[in-house]
Structure formats: C-alpha cells, structure tokens
Amino acid sequence: MTQSTNITWHETTITKNDRRSQNGHGSCTLWFTGLSGSGKSTIANAVSNELFRLGINEYVLDGDNIRHGLNKDLGFSEHDRTENIRRIGEVAKLFVDSGKVITTAFISPFRSDRDQVRELFEEGEFIEVFVDCPIEVCEQRDPKQLYAKARRGEIKDFTGIDSPYEAPEKPEITLRSDLLSVEEAVGQVIAYLREKNIF
Template sequence: MGESTNITWHESGVTKQDRRKKSGHHSFILWFTGLSGSGKSTIANAVAHRLFQEGINEYVLDGDNIRFGLNKNLGFSAEDRTENIRRIGEVSKLFVDSGQVVLTAFISPFIEDRKQVREIVEENEFVEVYIDCNLEECERRDPKGLYQKARAGEIKDFTGISSPYEAPENPEITVRSDQYSVEECVDQIVAYLKNENFI
C-alpha cells in the first residue's frame, strides 16, 4: 500500500477534553484479546451493556463484524492480521477523541500489534483486557466450529492451532473466562475501571 501525500492535519474546533466534559467521563480503549472461543465478544458486549446502563457513551468494535465492512479485503496471514489491527487501532483512536469508551473484541494475536495501538493513544487511554481461557476449553466450546475445521486442515493460519497466539505479558486486566461466569468477568472488569478512576 502506498502512503498518502500532499495532506495536512486539521485541528478540531472542539477538543477531546471538551467532549469528555460533555460526556461526563473519561474516554479510552478497552482492548479485549484472547483465543477464538474465549468469550471476548460476549464479555465485551456485556461490559458495554453495563457501561450503557451507567450512562457511559460506549461502542463495541467486534472482529467478525469489522471484517464484513472496513476490513473485508483482509485475510488471515500475519501481514493481514497486522493491518487489521492497525486499522482498528486508528478507528479506536477516533472514538477516544470523540469522548467515548470503545471496546474492541479481536483475537489480535501478536504482542507487537497490540503495543502499536497502545502507542498511538495517550497514557491512560488503552486498557488491555486478556480473556484467558485454555485452548482445551476454547475447543470444547468451539461456537463457530472453527477449531474442528482447523484440526481437519480446512482453515489455514488459525490462531492457537496453526498460527501462534502471543498472550499479553502485562495486561491491565486478566479474567479467566474458563473459571468465571460472564457476569463475574464483567464485575471484575468494571471493578478495575472504577478502582482506577477510568469510570
């Protein structure tokens, strides 16, 4: 892909701080990462519902949903996965600038890709949430039948089987979705956000 030329950055007449003041809360990214079947989307949506009930402006960006539109031209090679996350990072930054909490549910298997998203926003604007679920449990759940296809060789570059997953080394939050219910995971995440004054 080529780089854009002859462009100029235009500052907004309304600042991020102005939007946060109007919203009445901080804006940041809640970045959910974990294996397929770990419960990322389910937990992210449950957290979003809880935040919505508390009057917080929120929006969920889901891995599959984004690939129906914005990233429909990307596959699952390492290069395409990196570009997928780069684009989501930039979109997420726009949500933060708009004064909202954006929750992203993506496998995002590579540490470096997640690090790059963290680096494009300011301090205290990126919260990594590791949905820790052992591979055996993810395969047992297999909500989309993908592990079965991957084991049969029908899906190439499948994270956890034929492509690596690099677990976060120092996530802000880790929840064990193989040990706790969705509601308990939500409670843990919301408690962290309140304790750290994100909400």
C-alpha cells in the first residue's frame, strides 16, 4: 500500500488538556492483554462500568467487536494481527486525545506490537494490564469453545495452541484472574488510576 504524500497534519483549536480540564479528569488507555478466556473483556467492561458510575468519560474497545467493523477485512495471520493492533492503537490514541479513559480488550499476543502501540502515547497514557491466567484454566472456561476447535484443528494460528503468546515483561498492572474475583480485579485497576492521579 502506497502512502499519500499530499497530506498535512491539521492542529485543532481545542487541545487534549482543554478536554481533560473540562472533564475534570485525565485520559489514558488501559490495554488489557492475555489469552482467550483469561477474562480480559469481562474485567475491561466491569472497569468501564465502574468508571461510568464514578462520572468518568470512558469507552470500551473490544477485540471481537472491532473485528465486526473497522477490522473486518483482517484475518489472524501474524501480519493481520499486527495490523489489527496497529489500527486499534491509533483509534485508542484518538480517544485519549478526546479526553476519555479507554479500556481495550485484545489478546495482542506479540510483545513488539504492544510496544509499538505504547510508543504512540505520551508517558503515563498507556497502561498495560496483563490478565494473567494459566492456559489450563482458560481452556476449562472456553466460553466460545475456541480451544476445543483449535485442538481439533478447526481453527489455525490460535494463540496458546499453535501460535505463541508473549506475556508482558513489565506491565503496569498484573491481574491473576484465576485467583481474583472480577470485583477485586476492578478494585486494583481503579486504585492504580487514583494513584496515578488520572482522577
């Protein structure tokens, strides 16, 4: 794909800090990563609900939902997974610029892809949340029967089975979802945001 050279970045009058000031809180991306079945979407949505209850401007970007629209042209090859994450990173950056606290739930299996997304943000705006759960537990949960299909060879390049998952080395938050309740996990995330003066 050839990139156009006839484009110029247009600065807007209202800045990110203006929006944060009007909202009365900071903005950031909570990037939930982990295996399928680890609880990413469940916890991300629960965090978003709590933020909403607290009066924080929030939004959830969920992996499956994004693949129904923005990224419906992408498959699950390594190249397509990288492009999937790149696009989501750019969208998340726009939401942070709009003054919102974004929760994202994506397997995002490759460390280099997550690091590239981190580089899009200013210091403190990208918060990597590792939803750490043993694959055995994820397989037992298997709400969509994806592991079972992957074991039967019906799904190729499935993370954790025949495609690798590279766990974060230094995530801002680690949640052992096999040991924590959803409420406890939410409490840890909210405590972190308060500690960092996001709100």
